[in-house]
Amino acid sequence: MIPRPHVDWFALAPELVLLGAMAFALMGAVLLPRENRRDFGALAAALGFAGAFVYAIVVYVHTPDVHSVIADSVRRDRFGALAQVIVCGAGLLTVGVSYAERMRDEHIAEYYAVLAAAGGGMCFLVTANNLMTLFLGLEWFSISLYILCAIDRELEGSLEAGLKYLIIGGFGSAVLLFGSALVYGATGELAFNRISAAIGDQHLSGDALLVAGLAMIIVGLGFKASAAPFHMWTPDVYEGAPTPVTGFMAAATKTAALVLTLRVLREAFPQEAHLWTIALAAIACASLLIGNLAALVQRSVKRMLAYSSISHAGFMLIPIAANNAIGARALLYYLIPYSAMSVGAFAVVAARERELAAPVTLDNLAGMGWERPLLGVAMGTFMFGFAGLPPTGGFVGKFYAFSAAYRHGWTWLVIVGVVATAVSLYYYLAVVRAMYMRPAAELQLSPTPVAGGAPPRDALLQTSVLLALGATVASFVAVEPLIHVAKHAASALPF
Amino acid sequence: MRGPDVPWYLAVAAFLFATGALGVLLRRSPLIVLLSLEIMLNGANLALIAFSRLHGESSGQIFALAVMAVAASEVVVGLGLIVAIARKRLDLDVDKLSILRG
Numbered sequence: 316m317i318p319r320p321h322v323d324w325f326a327l328a329p330e331l332v333l334l335g336a337m338a339f340a341l342m343g344a345v346l347l348p349r350e351n352r353r354d355f356g357a358l359a360a361a362l363g364f365a366g367a368f369v370y371a372i373v374v375y376v377h378t379p380d381v382h383s384v385i386a387d388s389v390r391r392d393r394f395g396a397l398a399q400v401i402v403c404g405a406g407l408l409t410v411g412v413s414y415a416e417r418m419r420d421e422h423i424a425e426y427y428a429v430l431a432a433a434g435g436g437m438c439f440l441v442t443a444n445n446l447m448t449l450f451l452g453l454e455w456f457s458i459s460l461y462i463l464c465a466i467d468r469e470l471e472g473s474l475e476a477g478l479k480y481l482i483i484g485g486f487g488s489a490v491l492l493f494g495s496a497l498v499y500g501a502t503g504e505l506a507f508n509r510i511s512a513a514i515g516d517q518h519l520s521g522d523a524l525l526v527a528g529l530a531m532i533i534v535g536l537g538f539k540a541s542a543a544p545f546h547m548w549t550p551d552v553y554e555g556a557p558t559p560v561t562g563f564m565a566a567a568t569k570t571a572a573l574v575l576t577l578r579v580l581r582e583a584f585p586q587e588a589h590l591w592t593i594a595l596a597a598i599a600c601a602s603l604l605i606g607n608l609a610a611l612v613q614r615s616v617k618r619m620l621a622y623s624s625i626s627h628a629g630f631m632l633i634p635i636a637a638n639n640a641i642g643a644r645a646l647l648y649y650l651i652p653y654s655a656m657s658v659g660a661f662a663v664v665a666a667r668e669r670e671l672a673a674p675v676t677l678d679n680l681a682g683m684g685w686e687r688p689l690l691g692v693a694m695g696t697f698m699f700g701f702a703g704l705p706p707t708g709g710f711v712g713k714f715y716a717f718s719a720a721y722r723h724g725w726t727w728l729v730i731v732g733v734v735a736t737a738v739s740l741y742y743y744l745a746v747v748r749a750m751y752m753r754p755a756a757e758l759q760l761s762p763t764p765v766a767g768g769a770p771p772r773d774a775l776l777q778t779s780v781l782l783a784l785g786a787t788v789a790s791f792v793a794v795e796p797l798i799h800v801a802k803h804a805a806s807a808l809p810f
Numbered sequence: 811m812r813g814p815d816v817p818w819y820l821a822v823a824a825f826l827f828a829t830g831a832l833g834v835l836l837r838r839s840p841l842i843v844l845l846s847l848e849i850m851l852n853g854a855n856l857a858l859i860a861f862s863r864l865h866g867e868s869s870g871q872i873f874a875l876a877v878m879a880v881a882a883s884e885v886v887v888g889l890g891l892i893v894a895i896a897r898k899r900l901d902l903d904v905d906k907l908s909i910l911r912g
Contacts (some may be wrong), residue, residue: 319851409844410849447869447873450876450877450880453879453884454880458883458887459893461887465891465894467896471898474891474898478840478888478891478892478907479896481887481891482834482844482847482888484835486847486850488884489827489830489831489850490850492850492877493854493857494855495858496823496857496861496870497859499858499862499869499870499873500820500860500864503861505870505873554910554911555910685847
């Protein structure tokens with residue numbers, strides 16, 4: 316008789332709800348008449364994300380201290396629960412943005428099923444507590460995302476994006492897996508806390524096998540978080556994927572990958588901190604440099620936002636590299652407005668794309684601020700937020716990230732970050748300028764008339780944008796309680 | 811223990827992984843690239859199993875089993891994409907996948 320570990324179903328509730336939503340949407344895709352599939356799939360995914368959101372909050376409230384559950388393979392703590400809340404919030408908004416997307420009609424319920432599955436994988440990943448659950452969670456959401464990128468089969472760009480993402484994402488996963496194997500070989504353990512204990516007991520710090528494995532794990536996570544120099548897939552995939560999916564990837568994938576990076580480095584490799592803090596600082600600088608310089612010359616708004624997401628990976632690696640409690644707090648706090656701004660900005664791009672039936676560039680954004688006041692104001696706020704200006708959470712987030720680096724004694728990193736912020740103002744404000752400050756002759760409601768006139772008002776998309784706008788501004792206004800929440804969550808990590 | 815020692819298995823694992831990585835980076839046919847990805851994963855699997863033997867502990871072997879399942883699902887998605895692209899009569903050459911460029 317093989318002893319079975321006790322399973323804490325409550326800790327798994329967010330993932331299970333999303334898996335249930337996936338199953339429901341898939342059944343709907345098969346059993347329901349065609350005209351009901353879209354509504355049913357969207358409803359199932361929305362309820363799934365909402366349920367997981369609520370469950371993650373309940374787990375947060377009921378988990379004042381840290382438990383390892385299911386034979387130490389999953390960690391139940393506030394750190395993971397807060398990340399799950401962010402992921403599920405981003406997923407919920409994405410469902411609203413996706414609803415009116417012109418995707419092929421016959422596979423529309425499957426789209427929502429795979430979206431729910433991707434969300435479930437991310438929720439699982441952020442609670443991973445050993446190298447095996449880490450790899451499984453990573454692949455769970457990655458494979459779902461490959462499908463989501465390629466789901467618009469009518470568009471060649473979408474298929475190409477899916478295949479590119481699969482090849483490069485698979486490469487990153489394989490590197491991470493080999494790194495995990497090396498770490499397992501060096502320590503004989505898979506669970507994060509036991510790896511760190513084994514390093515301490517057997518004096519393995521600096522062991523060649525261990526350091527090589529650690530480096531490969533960092534590289535693999537760098538691919539997932541799209542940090543330079545592992546970012547080359549990002550602009551192509553972000554441009555080719557359906558725009559709501561791009562928003563979801565920018566927000567939720569980055570949240571999951573960065574939160575996990577902090578967890579695995581802090582819990583499994585605290586003895587090697589002198590190595591990985593430097594490595595992450597170098598990756599952060601490279602991301603800031605490449606992301607910002609490449610974003611300066613983009614005309615396509617989706618590509619510009621893709622490079623902006625690379626530079627934000629750099630910004631959010633700064634608090635991780637700082638390796639202190641204030642850094643963990645800063646990362647968790649920053650992810651809240653960052654996710655809202657990402658989903659919101661790509662939602663506005665999706666809306667513009669639908670009314671023009673063409674890719675959105677800085678040129679055809681002209682006058683959008685006056686034509687669509689709500690979307691214009693929202694997009695302007697998101698751009699201010701990305702640039703780190705008040706009144707948005709981006710301002711406080713950057714401030715906290717820099718203060719974490721300063722606390723670590725890395726003034727040079729703060730200076731790099733501030734210079735990068737100054738450079739980024741140029742391209743973020745270019746969007747605002749295109750929307751509001753173009754001469755009247757350039758204003759164009761629809762330069763290429765779409766058959767049937769302007770698309771109907773998309774109430775769900777506008778609601779999602781409003782919610783994202785609300786979260787962006789609220790995270791500035793309600794800084795105190797959110798920092799408090801992030802502080803409790805960060806205290807789950809051993810600092 | 812019969813047969814070669816664990817370090818030999820590790821050498822083969824590293825060789826497989828490097829072969830796969832070179833294949834992904836150098837080859838152009840998406841099919842061969844997918845194949846190379848599988849070789850990388852299998853190299854890692856062999857390393858996991860060899861280390862599991864070295865430490866006399868079974869969790870590495872369970873890990874390798876899970877990796878096989880994951881690798882299979884990844885290939886399913888990859889082959890599906892390749893078939894969809896072939897149906898659209900795109901060139902099956904990763905260097906010619908260049909609609910998306912900046």
